[in-house]
Amino acid sequence: xxxxxxxxxxxGLEVNYRQAGDAPIVYLHGVPTHSHEWIPFLERTGxxxxxxxxFGKSAKPANFDYSIEGYDRxxxxxxxxxxxxxxxxxxxxxxxxxxxxxxxxxxxxxRLVLFSIVPFVPGFRWHRVARGWRTPGVGxxxxxxxxxxxxxxxxxxxxxxxxxDAFDHxxxxxxLKLYRSAPPDVLAKAGERLGEISAPALILWPEDDPxxxxxxxxxxxxxxxxxxxxxxxxxGHWPWHRNPELVDRAAAFLKRS
Numbered sequence: 001x002x003x004x005x006x007x008x009x010x011x012g013l014e015v016n017y018r019q020a021g022d023a024p025i026v027y028l029h030g031v032p033t034h035s036h037e038w039i040p041f042l043e044r045t046g047x048x049x050x051x052x053x054x055f056g057k058s059a060k061p062a063n064f065d066y067s068i069e070g071y072d073r074x075x076x077x078x079x080x081x082x083x084x085x086x087x088x089x090x091x092x093x094x095x096x097x098x099x100x101x102x103x104x105x106x107x108x109x110x111r112l113v114l115f116s117i118v119p120f121v122p123g124f125r126w127h128r129v130a131r132g133w134r135t136p137g138v139g140x141x142x143x144x145x146x147x148x149x150x151x152x153x154x155x156x157x158x159x160x161x162x163x164x165d166a167f168d169h170x171x172x173x174x175x176l177k178l179y180r181s182a183p184p185d186v187l188a189k190a191g192e193r194l195g196e197i198s199a200p201a202l203i204l205w206p207e208d209d210p211x212x213x214x215x216x217x218x219x220x221x222x223x224x225x226x227x228x229x230x231x232x233x234x235x236g237h238w239p240w241h242r243n244p245e246l247v248d249r250a251a252a253f254l255k256r257s
Contacts, residue, residue, distance in 0.1 A: 030093020054174025
Protein backbone atom coordinates (compact mmCIF):
# COMPACT_ATOMS: atom_id res chain seq x y z
CA UNK A 1 0.00 0.00 0.00
CA UNK A 2 1.37 3.41 -0.95
CA UNK A 3 2.17 5.78 1.92
CA UNK A 4 1.73 9.49 1.22
CA UNK A 5 2.41 12.60 3.31
CA UNK A 6 -0.13 15.36 3.90
CA UNK A 7 -0.46 18.63 5.79
CA UNK A 8 -3.53 20.04 7.50
CA UNK A 9 -4.56 22.63 10.05
CA UNK A 10 -5.71 20.86 13.22
CA UNK A 11 -6.73 22.88 16.24
CA GLY A 12 -4.89 25.89 14.87
CA LEU A 13 -1.66 23.95 14.28
CA GLU A 14 -0.09 22.88 11.00
CA VAL A 15 0.19 19.12 11.22
CA ASN A 16 2.08 16.67 9.04
CA TYR A 17 0.74 13.12 8.74
CA ARG A 18 1.33 9.98 6.74
CA GLN A 19 -1.58 8.03 5.31
CA ALA A 20 -2.22 4.86 3.36
CA GLY A 21 -5.59 3.59 2.21
CA ASP A 22 -8.71 4.44 4.19
CA ALA A 23 -8.52 2.11 7.19
CA PRO A 24 -9.80 3.84 10.39
CA ILE A 25 -6.56 3.24 12.30
CA VAL A 26 -4.54 5.96 14.05
CA TYR A 27 -0.88 5.33 14.89
CA LEU A 28 0.75 7.45 17.60
CA HIS A 29 4.52 7.56 17.93
CA GLY A 30 6.69 8.17 20.97
CA VAL A 31 9.87 10.07 21.88
CA PRO A 32 12.11 11.04 20.11
CA THR A 33 10.65 9.76 16.84
CA HIS A 34 7.74 10.73 14.60
CA SER A 35 5.34 9.10 12.13
CA HIS A 36 8.16 7.53 10.11
CA GLU A 37 8.35 4.72 12.67
CA TRP A 38 4.93 3.49 11.50
CA ILE A 39 5.66 3.13 7.78
CA PRO A 40 5.82 -0.71 7.94
CA PHE A 41 2.32 -0.73 9.48
CA LEU A 42 0.90 1.80 7.04
CA GLU A 43 2.21 -0.22 4.11
CA ARG A 44 0.64 -3.38 5.52
CA THR A 45 -2.67 -2.22 7.02
CA GLY A 46 -3.21 1.42 6.06
CA UNK A 47 -4.39 4.20 8.35
CA UNK A 48 -3.14 7.59 9.51
CA UNK A 49 0.04 8.39 11.45
CA UNK A 50 0.46 12.02 12.51
CA UNK A 51 3.62 13.74 13.60
CA UNK A 52 2.42 14.89 17.01
CA UNK A 53 2.87 18.61 17.74
CA UNK A 54 6.51 19.21 18.59
CA PHE A 55 7.76 16.33 16.45
CA GLY A 56 8.70 15.55 12.88
CA LYS A 57 7.38 18.08 10.37
CA SER A 58 4.44 19.25 12.48
CA ALA A 59 4.35 22.68 14.14
CA LYS A 60 6.43 23.04 17.31
CA PRO A 61 5.09 26.19 18.99
CA ALA A 62 6.45 27.20 22.39
CA ASN A 63 2.92 27.80 23.70
CA PHE A 64 1.46 24.36 22.93
CA ASP A 65 0.44 22.35 26.01
CA TYR A 66 2.99 19.53 25.82
CA SER A 67 1.24 17.32 28.36
CA ILE A 68 -1.16 14.39 28.43
CA GLU A 69 -4.11 16.79 28.54
CA GLY A 70 -2.76 18.93 25.72
CA TYR A 71 -2.24 15.98 23.40
CA ASP A 72 -5.63 14.56 24.39
CA ARG A 73 -7.35 17.72 23.14
CA UNK A 74 -5.26 17.73 19.97
CA UNK A 75 -6.11 14.09 19.20
CA UNK A 76 -9.83 14.67 19.58
CA UNK A 77 -9.59 17.53 17.08
CA UNK A 78 -7.57 15.30 14.76
CA UNK A 79 -9.94 12.32 14.66
CA UNK A 80 -12.94 14.63 14.30
CA UNK A 81 -11.32 16.49 11.41
CA UNK A 82 -10.44 13.19 9.72
CA UNK A 83 -14.08 12.12 10.07
CA UNK A 84 -13.23 9.03 12.13
CA UNK A 85 -16.39 8.26 14.05
CA UNK A 86 -14.89 4.95 15.19
CA UNK A 87 -11.23 4.03 15.00
CA UNK A 88 -8.50 1.73 16.27
CA UNK A 89 -5.38 2.99 18.03
CA UNK A 90 -1.84 1.66 17.68
CA UNK A 91 0.35 3.22 20.37
CA UNK A 92 4.03 3.22 21.26
CA UNK A 93 5.94 4.93 24.07
CA UNK A 94 4.43 8.44 24.57
CA UNK A 95 1.80 7.54 21.99
CA UNK A 96 0.12 6.45 25.23
CA UNK A 97 -1.51 9.89 25.20
CA UNK A 98 -4.04 8.18 22.95
CA UNK A 99 -5.31 6.36 26.04
CA UNK A 100 -6.39 9.68 27.52
CA UNK A 101 -8.68 10.15 24.53
CA UNK A 102 -9.81 6.52 24.65
CA UNK A 103 -10.85 6.92 28.30
CA UNK A 104 -12.99 9.95 27.46
CA UNK A 105 -14.67 8.48 24.36
CA UNK A 106 -14.35 4.70 24.78
CA UNK A 107 -17.42 4.09 22.63
CA UNK A 108 -15.48 5.30 19.56
CA UNK A 109 -12.49 2.96 19.98
CA UNK A 110 -12.62 -0.29 18.00
CA ARG A 111 -9.32 -1.95 18.93
CA LEU A 112 -6.03 -1.20 20.66
CA VAL A 113 -2.51 -2.37 19.87
CA LEU A 114 0.10 -1.32 22.43
CA PHE A 115 3.90 -1.51 22.18
CA SER A 116 5.68 -0.69 25.48
CA ILE A 117 3.74 2.49 26.11
CA VAL A 118 4.48 4.94 28.90
CA PRO A 119 2.41 3.15 31.56
CA PHE A 120 -0.49 5.07 33.06
CA VAL A 121 -0.50 2.85 36.15
CA PRO A 122 0.85 3.18 39.71
CA GLY A 123 4.40 2.12 40.47
CA PHE A 124 6.22 3.36 37.38
CA ARG A 125 9.45 5.29 37.83
CA TRP A 126 11.19 7.10 35.00
CA HIS A 127 14.38 5.64 33.53
CA ARG A 128 17.71 7.39 33.98
CA VAL A 129 17.64 9.49 30.81
CA ALA A 130 14.08 10.64 31.49
CA ARG A 131 15.04 11.62 35.03
CA GLY A 132 17.75 13.80 33.52
CA TRP A 133 15.30 15.41 31.10
CA ARG A 134 12.93 16.12 33.96
CA THR A 135 15.62 18.02 35.87
CA PRO A 136 15.88 21.76 34.94
CA GLY A 137 19.33 22.60 33.65
CA VAL A 138 20.40 18.97 33.38
CA GLY A 139 17.78 18.28 30.72
CA UNK A 140 18.87 21.25 28.62
CA UNK A 141 22.49 20.13 28.93
CA UNK A 142 21.62 16.59 27.84
CA UNK A 143 19.75 17.92 24.83
CA UNK A 144 22.74 20.06 23.89
CA UNK A 145 25.19 17.17 23.91
CA UNK A 146 22.96 14.67 22.10
CA UNK A 147 24.61 13.51 18.87
CA UNK A 148 23.68 11.47 15.83
CA UNK A 149 25.95 8.75 17.19
CA UNK A 150 23.91 8.55 20.40
CA UNK A 151 20.73 8.15 18.37
CA UNK A 152 22.33 5.37 16.36
CA UNK A 153 23.32 3.64 19.59
CA UNK A 154 19.75 3.62 20.89
CA UNK A 155 17.43 3.51 17.85
CA UNK A 156 17.25 0.72 15.25
CA UNK A 157 18.44 1.08 11.67
CA UNK A 158 17.46 4.07 9.57
CA UNK A 159 15.01 5.21 12.25
CA UNK A 160 17.97 6.72 14.13
CA UNK A 161 19.00 9.05 11.34
CA UNK A 162 15.43 9.98 10.39
CA UNK A 163 14.62 10.85 13.99
CA UNK A 164 17.84 12.79 14.52
CA ASP A 165 17.24 14.88 11.40
CA ALA A 166 14.03 16.20 13.01
CA PHE A 167 15.56 16.60 16.48
CA ASP A 168 15.67 20.38 16.40
CA HIS A 169 15.20 22.93 19.18
CA UNK A 170 11.42 22.70 18.91
CA UNK A 171 11.43 18.93 19.44
CA UNK A 172 13.92 19.18 22.28
CA UNK A 173 11.71 21.76 24.00
CA UNK A 174 8.62 19.59 23.48
CA UNK A 175 10.35 16.57 25.03
CA LEU A 176 11.49 18.50 28.09
CA LYS A 177 8.04 20.01 28.66
CA LEU A 178 6.29 16.68 28.17
CA TYR A 179 8.48 14.78 30.62
CA ARG A 180 8.39 17.58 33.18
CA SER A 181 4.59 17.58 33.04
CA ALA A 182 4.44 13.92 34.03
CA PRO A 183 5.75 12.82 37.42
CA PRO A 184 4.75 9.27 38.38
CA ASP A 185 1.62 10.36 40.28
CA VAL A 186 0.35 12.22 37.20
CA LEU A 187 0.89 9.10 35.06
CA ALA A 188 -1.04 6.97 37.55
CA LYS A 189 -3.90 9.47 37.67
CA ALA A 190 -4.03 9.58 33.86
CA GLY A 191 -4.95 5.89 33.83
CA GLU A 192 -7.63 5.87 36.52
CA ARG A 193 -10.35 5.10 33.95
CA LEU A 194 -8.53 2.54 31.83
CA GLY A 195 -11.08 -0.02 32.99
CA GLU A 196 -13.74 1.89 31.05
CA ILE A 197 -12.03 1.06 27.75
CA SER A 198 -13.85 -2.07 26.62
CA ALA A 199 -12.24 -2.38 23.17
CA PRO A 200 -10.26 -5.59 22.54
CA ALA A 201 -6.56 -5.01 23.02
CA LEU A 202 -3.36 -6.70 21.86
CA ILE A 203 -0.29 -5.82 23.92
CA LEU A 204 3.05 -6.71 22.31
CA TRP A 205 5.44 -5.86 25.13
CA PRO A 206 9.21 -6.26 24.78
CA GLU A 207 10.78 -8.20 27.62
CA ASP A 208 14.13 -6.61 26.73
CA ASP A 209 13.05 -2.95 26.69
CA PRO A 210 15.78 -0.90 28.43
CA UNK A 211 13.41 1.95 29.31
CA UNK A 212 10.13 0.41 30.49
CA UNK A 213 10.11 -2.80 32.50
CA UNK A 214 8.43 -5.97 31.27
CA UNK A 215 6.22 -6.04 34.37
CA UNK A 216 4.32 -2.99 33.17
CA UNK A 217 2.91 -4.92 30.24
CA UNK A 218 1.05 -7.09 32.73
CA UNK A 219 -0.09 -4.11 34.79
CA UNK A 220 -1.45 -2.31 31.75
CA UNK A 221 -3.20 -5.49 30.59
CA UNK A 222 -4.90 -5.85 33.98
CA UNK A 223 -5.98 -2.22 34.00
CA UNK A 224 -7.82 -2.32 30.66
CA UNK A 225 -11.51 -3.18 30.72
CA UNK A 226 -11.86 -5.21 27.53
CA UNK A 227 -10.64 -8.59 26.30
CA UNK A 228 -6.87 -8.23 26.35
CA UNK A 229 -4.10 -10.45 25.00
CA UNK A 230 -0.58 -9.87 26.31
CA UNK A 231 2.35 -11.29 24.37
CA UNK A 232 5.91 -10.85 25.55
CA UNK A 233 8.22 -10.27 22.59
CA UNK A 234 11.83 -9.33 21.94
CA UNK A 235 13.45 -6.60 19.91
CA GLY A 236 14.04 -3.71 22.30
CA HIS A 237 12.02 -0.53 22.55
CA TRP A 238 11.03 -0.54 18.84
CA PRO A 239 10.54 -4.31 18.48
CA TRP A 240 8.79 -4.35 15.08
CA HIS A 241 11.86 -2.79 13.47
CA ARG A 242 13.90 -5.81 14.52
CA ASN A 243 11.08 -8.39 14.32
CA PRO A 244 8.96 -7.51 11.24
CA GLU A 245 6.64 -10.42 11.94
CA LEU A 246 5.11 -8.28 14.70
CA VAL A 247 3.66 -6.04 11.98
CA ASP A 248 1.77 -9.03 10.58
CA ARG A 249 0.68 -10.05 14.08
CA ALA A 250 -0.78 -6.62 14.76
CA ALA A 251 -2.31 -6.38 11.27
CA ALA A 252 -4.17 -9.66 11.72
CA PHE A 253 -5.60 -8.42 15.02
CA LEU A 254 -6.65 -5.06 13.59
CA LYS A 255 -8.40 -6.63 10.60
CA ARG A 256 -10.81 -8.49 12.89
CA SER A 257 -12.68 -5.24 13.58
